[in-house]
Amino acid sequence: MDQAVLEASFRAYFLGLGHDIDWQYLSLSMMLHPVRKGDYLFHQGELANQLYFLHSGLVRYVGVSDAGKEFTQTFVKGPRVIGSTRAMVTGMPVLFGIQALSDVMVISYPWAEFFQQMSQDKGFLASYMAFLEQIFIAKEERESAFVKHSAERRYMDFCADYPELKEQVPLQYIASYIGITPIALSRIRQKLKLSNG
Amino acid sequence: MDQAVLEASFRAYFLGLGHDIDWQYLSLSMMLHPVRKGDYLFHQGELANQLYFLHSGLVRYVGVSDAGKEFTQTFVKGPRVIGSTRAMVTGMPVLFGIQALSDVMVISYPWAEFFQQMSQDKGFLASYMAFLEQIFIAKEERESAFVKHSAERRYMDFCADYPELKEQVPLQYIASYIGITPIALSRIRQKLKLSNG
DNA sequence: GGGATTTCTTAACCTAGGTTAATTTCTTGG
DNA sequence: CCAAGAAATTAACCTAGGTTAAGAAATCCC
Structure with missing residues (x-):
């Protein structure tokens, strides 16, 4: 380049x-x-x-x-x-x-x-x-989400906020981003799949 | 004033x-x-x-x-x-x-x-x-602590970092700062008391 | 100073999510 | 195109920390 x-x-x-x-x-x-x-x-x-x-x-x-x-x-x-x-x-x-x-x-x-x-x-x-304002605000929003929402909700929000990343990024990294293990994320995905038919 | x-x-x-x-x-x-x-x-x-x-x-x-x-x-x-x-x-x-x-x-x-x-x-x-740099850095350090350390370690770090606050602030607020319930904090304090004689 | 309120602790029980391990599916380099 | 590794799922079990409840201790204020 x-x-x-x-x-x-x-x-x-x-x-x-x-x-x-x-x-x-x-x-x-x-x-x-x-x-x-x-x-x-x-x-x-x-x-x-x-x-x-x-x-x-x-x-x-x-x-x-x-x-x-x-x-x-x-x-x-x-x-x-x-x-x-x-x-x-x-x-x-x-x-x-x-x-x-x-x-x-x-x-x-x-x-x-x-x-x-x-x-x-x-x-x-x-x-x-x-x-600096941008990155600070992003951190504040992330802190808020962590504290206020469940892991399931954080996963759903991630999918809504970053639809492209959801496709590109290995699930284990997404799990570690929302603060849970890949196993726990699998369980959440399984549960969501069932409840959405 | x-x-x-x-x-x-x-x-x-x-x-x-x-x-x-x-x-x-x-x-x-x-x-x-x-x-x-x-x-x-x-x-x-x-x-x-x-x-x-x-x-x-x-x-x-x-x-x-x-x-x-x-x-x-x-x-x-x-x-x-x-x-x-x-x-x-x-x-x-x-x-x-x-x-x-x-x-x-x-x-x-x-x-x-x-x-x-x-x-x-x-x-x-x-x-x-x-x-802005100051407050961003504080957030980055806090995020790192949350992710990397146990609740017990976060409480000990809080006591070391803010000895004055430890005296002034109700325990329930300290608990909610390190991300646990007052009950869990009581358990941790009990355990630390025992292990320090 | 004393009743009322808030804070803290302890105990018994519960649950979300972690751990280990086995199986299946997906990638990737040769 | 296949073998080998990496990623994802599932199951069985475990644990840190949450929940409910009930006393004990501290604080507030009249």
Whole structure:
């Protein structure tokens, strides 16, 4: 994939956040990271203080519990900025790894320098703010769903909200996203099948 | 409480987010909301597209499940901006209400106008961004804890992380914060008491 | 200070979802 | 196109935590 295409996609994504951005401040060159289906961009516990951009394709954020069980925090489709805000901002190791669910190409900038340069621009600040608002709101909604709804309801909501993912993504990942085991999801699906004739 | 004191506290809080702010753009006057211990600033499902500022005292964010069960999303001590980012930004009804755990005084500005005026200022944008980063990171850490640790471990972490709250806050709210019933929390406390002699 | 209310604990029982394990179906690389 | 691995289902059993209920302890307020 052509670097220029990725760069254009990156800029278009930021533009889509709603504010004009002046890229003249940016003097860094991007890094390219091809990631094969199933492989990880980085794992839980590693440092990842980069700004990553997923041009296209699908990834999931994965955490591993004390008991060694995998948990899918979220699915993300490109184009979007991915990575750990917490790790970028604090320099701490990431709480969740990122696994590619299709072959993808990711680009990165070192966050500290990137932000340092781009923070000259008000449009960039406003765009990054809009991004933070988006991801925060998504988390708030997810927390609310977890606390207020049963596993069965969360599965039905997932199917309604992400009909494409329902087809593309292995059931075990969907189960780990709604917070249950694949076995429990099978039981729920069986029950729903029966009650819908 | 004196309005001027609240206003000064509000500005000092923003300053604490790390950037100089020029308040000349702000022409709105604030509203005062006294809230008595136990009362709500607003309830789940209401509109709350205001920027609220808690000068001092303690509040909790409360959600109610489908089954009518209360759930504490977070505890917040003043001075801090409180309210729902989601409701401010989207104008949608809030997913969580805010209940005062002590008598408190809250001030507010209508978010849309406030933001419109203040977004002239780069220091304000950077400060608000820092705030969004903070609350997002807190959510990411909480999500990680929920998924990775047992209820017992979450209770021990709560005690270690918030020793003051442990004394001030009724156990039932702590239970609902770590995601279990007060009965289950009693069992855990009993077990810990025994195993520590 | 004392009755009323709320909070906390304990006990007995129940259930959603976890665990293990065996079977079937689907993918995929050669 | 087939063998081998991965994914999904089903069954039998188990357990953390929920539920109901009833006392004990703390708090509130008149």
